[in-house]
Amino acid sequence: MSAIGRRNFCGCACAAALLTPGLAGAQAGPASAGPADPALVEDLVAANRILFDQGVVDGFGHVSARHDKDPNRFLLSRSMAPGLVTAADIMEFDLDGTPTDPQGRAAYLERFIHGEIYRLRPDVGSVVHSHSPAVIPFGVSHVPLKPVYHMSSFLGAGAPVFEIRDAGGPTTDMLIRTRELGHALAVALEDHPVILMRGHGSTVVGPSVRHAVFRAVYTEVNARLESEALRLGDVTFLNEQEAAKAMVTNAGLVNRPWELWRKKAMEGR
Ligand code: MN
DSSP, X not given: OHHHHHHHHHHHHHHHHHHOHHHHHHHSSSOOOOXXXXXXHHHHHHHHHHHHHTTSOSSSXXXXXXXXXXXXXXXXXXXXXXXXXXXXXXXEEETTSOBSOOTTOOOOTTTHHHHHHHHHXXXXXXXXXXXXXXXXXXXXXXXXXXXXXXXXGGGTTOOOEEXXXXXXXXXXXXXXXXXXXXXXXXXXXXXXXXXXXXXTEEEEEESSHHHHHHHHHHHHHHHHHHHHHHHHSOOOOOOHHHHHHXXXXXXXXXXXXXXXXXXXXXXXX
């Protein structure tokens, strides 16, 4: 009874604050950039479902989009399994990882991955963080992840490996749970599309949600194929020129798999 009373009181207080500009400015979090383009939110919801359906994320992992109205804001689901995300679960954050309007919702512990990458990489419009399994061996061994076929040509310049001990010492829980660790990860990413995180997972970026999802899916597939190929013997990877040309071709084709993946992931739910 008292809990309900408190909640009602809070609801009234927040509503009052919203109606009073002075109070809202003093008490609220960072200012909102306003409603995002509904098409962007729709893509972000689909991205969550697709990444689950394609085996990139499971109960863990997340995908964000830079806000279309303000480069210093980004959109990310509340803390939940990506395969269940709806538009109502999407929250807005500033680059420090502070929600503009939390409404009591929990945020992902590792949201600092997203904000700090958006801060350092103006070219990035979307970030995928996952623990996709086939990639893990390349973060813990000294075998580099390189493109074995044209679909993963974006790996042509290689993928750096983030060693959390360098930034966080030997006693972290492996998570990017602070701005400082997020910054160290973003610095290590440099201008690459993918960074592996030793003993944890990987983070993939792209100019749009669809590009980032494309790369996240094919990073996982490439890792699987590369492990298979290495078992057979010497491997010939795409050379730099092949990778660069294939990347240009693929960049114009992201909508083809997207439509297929979206249909499959959004149906039957
Ligand atoms: Mn993680």
